[in-house]
Amino acid sequence: MPSHRLRAGCAATRSIFVLSLLPLSIVFGALNHRSSQIQDDHCGDAEGGTELQEVVFVIQSQRNSFHAQRAEERRAKLLRQAVELKVNPPTVLLLHSLNHNEGDWSIFPVLPLLFEAHGKTSSWFVFLEEETNVRVGQLRCTLSRFDAGKEWFLGKPLQDKEATIIHHYAFANDPSSFSYPDFAAAWVLSKPLIQRLASKVKEEPPKSDFTIDLKHEIALYIWEDGQGPSLTAVPDLCTDLETSLRARSCITTLSTHMPHCGDPVRKEDIFVAVKTCQKFHMERIPVVKKTWEKDAALLEYYSDYADPSIPTIDLGVPNTERGHCGKTFAILKRFARDVVTQADWLLIVDDDTLISLPRLRTLLRCYNPREPVALGERYGYGLGQGGYSYITGGGGMVFSRMAVSKLLASSCRCYSDNAPDDMVLGMCLNALGIPVTHSPLFHQARPSDYPKDLLVHQTPVSFHKHWNIDPVKVYYEWLAGNAGPTSHPSNWEWRAEL
Template identity: 60%
Template sequence: MWLTAVNWSLCFFFGSASVHVEQPAQRSAELEELVIVIQSQRNSYHVQRSYQRKEEILQEAANLGQGVPVVLLLHELSDYEGNWSILPALPLLSAIYGESASWFLFIEEETTAILRVLLKVLKRYPVQEEWFLGQRLHDNKPSIVHHYAFSEDPTSFGYPDPAAGWALSAPLYQRLAERIQYENLKSDFTIDLTHEIALFIWEDGRGPKLTSVPEFCTETRDNCATTFTTYLPNCGDPVSKTDIFVAVKTCEKFHSVRIPVVKSTWEKDATHLEYYSDVTDASIPTIKLGVPNTEKGHCGKTFAILRHFLSEAMPKVDWLLIVDDDTLISLPRLRRLLRCYDPKEAVSLGERYGYGLMQNGYSYATGGGGMVLSRMAVSSLVSSGCSCYSDDAPDDMILGRCFTSIGVPITHSPLFHQAQPDDYLGTRINPQHSISFHKHWNIDPVAVYRNWFQDSHLRDEL
């Protein structure tokens, strides 16, 4: 009986005490505690678009009268080009804003943030906890773009649609900023930004998964916190066909297999086009540059093309497009995109990958998706003396390293694709008016061209 009384007394004591313990209040985010990072690029067109987006956000904040968020253009954070991959930038972002920011929101230049809705959304998630928010995407099948991750069940892993924006709460970004300073990434390559960030955050199941937020939108609908315009902006009439020179890299063993595909699909949309091979074939015709064929890399051939482009024998045009013989491309869409860029500026444009970005590495435009260079970029690179360490070095990576060394930024467009259409999530590529795809493995390339590009010269120029 005594023991029972004692036990009852202890239970009563601790139970009563627990009633009086004050739990920390669940604090909601305020607008001035929000840092909006616009994933801007150094090219002048993208700088202009980013400043326009920043002014729109600040104007909306002024109209709301509920405080002013920090709006940061990513390219202004530091001189390091690799900040576009976000993870290298986290320690600096945390050091500058970590004491005052409850949330970081990352958006693209064409993403609109509706602050009054965004604030309501963020208030649902206590800022004391780790949150990773966005519009959830998942692969439907294993993809080479994602290194075949989660091959047994690709749908099990979610990553955010970059066009809809994505957000990190303070406890999460602070922990990530610490991790990134001592932990190596599993791959030296940065290919699909938000998928790789989601993998790093997930930390093999030890970290949080992405929380899907329906108000993070790409298409405009009721109650959206973010919306997205387009990856293919309208900057005016497309550049003239005569302003683009197309260089197709090929070799003898593919003359009868791949060149007929080019000729039956997109060659007709080019005014200036030449095929560069290891042999002369008058039936195509091809041009022999005096560089032996290599099974990989093709750096020697590409640098020979760059020098040839600047020679007196060539038409003096604004843009050089270098593609593989198994690249499928819409030249009308490319002409429309190029209207946004100044050919007097050193421009290197394509699908941007990164190599060793956590170790002060470099970015490059992937070769298979097509590398677009302004005449100024070609001239700057050739005159720099930068060159291949061997003929079979990876040409796109060497070009990226050279451009980095001379201060020419790699400008990204997700309309270019290093892989085939089926390697990408349909919801990400269907709305984009894609410009290119690459490789003929296990597909009918003519059918792929017809499906994606056949009428592009009609649809895109109306």
């Protein structure tokens, strides 16, 4: 055996011996860091590799101060990698600051702007979330495998297991036949595709008035009934935690499954308002009491009938079959009276909402209650034509006391008691310039309505609807416990299968 191989073998043996003396967390951390460095350097030196200056990163940021700060930190990390690789830096944009248009989060309105500003100098447009880590050296290598002169739509594919209401029951005969990107893993458009899309948006805006699941709707718009490209899977675009062994070969990873900003807010900091009506007192309220009511320090049930056995409070607003605007505004006014509560936060939920209050308390530590905060799952109406965003009510609507004060001080009112409360509040917030802050941890539908590969990298805060499920079982499988997956590993057995 050649002497240099003996020396290498001895060196490797010494390295293994030294590593064996270290804590496993340090060993794995060192290996991960060294592995990522080697891969980045190799990809960065790949012949014909994409130059970073040809890449535009678009961080899907939000106007809320917490999210804007996180996005700025992500931009700084991307630019720092370019310095470490000693290459020309990429362009890194924050979505919320591109055009100061509330609807820009839906991507479609900014496509013409992106192409006009960067189409001549850039070949690739990479969209990512604020928690998405990117190894830019590996990304250069991967992008070089694709012809930048052709239309490409790249990402980590998600598929529906069954037809779902949040996708308007699309592809009902074979839901898994259509792929759409997991935004958390980043997704990529080539210049020819973004050029065509920019022109298409001007000539033919998206047909639907409602923006519900943007990931799916973007993929449908690009696919164009089979006339455009389908999503091309890139296995290296991942959603594993950056500290995990599985993430070593990934271009993208996640920093966390839920933001952690310190100790959770106190139980007494959240006032919970449950909307119900007499016909559901015996059907839905028992589910709340068996599941998450115990975690609330301040909770009231609002109904059209005062039932002392629950108890419920009659706000004097008749029950309506559609929309509950009158009831919701009565709740806002009751919360604003300090004699009821002085809590910083108001949570409004339906009686068939399943929610983890401990996880919500952890999440709310990231937000400043002295700011006007409106938090939940964000939907949009007419965003391509100057519409507005709103929090979909079923997943839970969270408001800071400041936001409630501003809403009630404005001239905004319900045009009828049965108007859709979430949409009316969205119009009010838009008129006041208060951003709707989105969290993907709130869910308007049931766990079965979402791909497992999406939920696996979340710590869900809420789900909605009791239809065709055992809601108590769903709560204990998905929402019980503070930390999520690690608290109940049996609920996440399919992690290893993905």
